[in-house]
Amino acid sequence: MFDLHRLRLLRELKHRGTLAAVAAALSYSPSSVSQQLSQLESEVGVPLLEPVGRRVRLTPQAEILVAHTEAVLERLERAEADIATSLTELTGTLRLASFQTAALALVPAALTRLRDAHPHLRVHVTQMEPERALPALLARDFDLVVGEEYPDNPNPRSNELEQEDLCDDPLRLAQPDPALTADSASPTEALRALAGHPWVMEPQGTAARHWAMTLCRNAGFEPDVRFESTDLLLHLRLVELGHAAALLPDLVWNGRPPTIALRRLPRGHQARRIFTAVRRGRGRHPAIQACRDALRQATTP
Template identity: 80%
Template sequence: MFDLHRLRLLRELKHRGTLAAVAAALSYSPSTVSQQLSQLEKEAGVRLLEPVGRGVRLTAQAEILVAHTEAVLERLERAEADIAASLTELTGTVRVAAFQTAALALVPPALSVLREAHPALRVSVTQMEPETALPGLQTRDFDLVVAEEYPGNPNPRPAGVEEEDLLDDPVRLAVPDGAEAPAAPTAALRAQAGRPWVLEPAGTAARHWAMTLCRAAGFEPDVRFETADLLIHLRLVERGHAVALLPDLVWNGQDPTVALRRLPRGQNARRIFTVVRRGGSGHPAVRACRRALRQAAATLTASGYAPPG
């Protein structure tokens, strides 16, 4: 009989990559993790790890064990959901990760709904971009992730997750007041070819989408500023230092403070959705969070949060 705790350590190593990362995540010493995995090798009767440079990697037999561990953990998570569903009051903690504009515009009203409906439920929220949060969902650092997806740039999906749409959020070209910006979407983009741009960091889905958009319009943007903080994007445009691509959630019902132009059809909105583990999707706390976020998104959309045009 395999020890479940040791199996979980092996699974963590697969997802986190190093013994040091596993130890840091679980508040163990690397030597303790190594000792536990050595004991698991004895239980399995086969080699589970092999050295690669200064690190280790899983053997084919270890990968088999991890696959079965995933199935066991999913079943245990379903059991936890069933027990929670049998209780009359929703309690415990649900851990949510959300990217910046969702954390500003969707999470606070959702928290208000949850506080009113389930006062004993503790909701923990971390602001984090989907590229980092989605792997954290798989390693059980989070129970629910609010994610975004740009046209033609789907995020890598961990295995064993379920998605649910919240809304489509329009994205617009934002230019400083007085800057040339024709009404036609492609012409408006081309008019910014010689101006400084602020974009999200290289390697992000948003950056890849933005670069593809500009190149399709026939130019390479002069990216002088890089940050994942869209409020900094906005400030740079307001002060006339840069051009940006801003989603409507940035305004959160407020009047725009910069000139906005529509983007070409098919490239003018990002998809916002929630992601949960398949085994945990039936947990009452996760379902309650999803309902609250759907309500927040519906209320925001009904209020006409998007700027005109």
């Protein structure tokens, strides 16, 4: 029988990439992690790690072990959910990660509902972009992630995660000066009218940036991106002061009236998908279900 603790360390190494990262995440020393993995190699009887420069990677046999470990941990997630369901009151800690606009517009209202309905459930919230939060969910740093998916730009689908739609969030062109486009202009014409104007977008490598660049290029121009930030409130401020054009989701307003001129986007590019994600097997946990219900209620004014 292989030692489950050591198997989990091997799984952590697959998801975190280095022995140092595993040690930091689990509050061990790197030498302790290395020693535990060496003992696992002795149990299994085959090499599990091979050096690649100054790092290590998993052997094919280690990948087989990790796949079985994932199945065992999924079953344990289900066992934990069944135990929690058998109790009459929700307790413990739920670790939630959310990107900025959902953290501002949805999470506080959801927290209020959870506090009223389940006062002994402790919710720990971290603001984090989905590009980092979803891998951290797989690494068990979080229990639930609020993520986003942009039009025609689907996220990779991990078999180890379960997603559930939360809402659609309309996206609009934010104009620094309404006079730049005629009221009768089509959505594509309104975009093209801002071809020579500075833009603010999210940083390179993000799904939002890829979608925004594709949208502008399909309209026939290369945007002049002078400002980069994941902070959409900064995007809004730059538009309000006339420094940049932007592409903003409706969640930015959090129920308040818009302060700038907004235009529809070309058909097929008009909303991003907001979803929640959990590790496979954990969706039945009553704390997860309660949080998802609270988030869904928060999407309704």
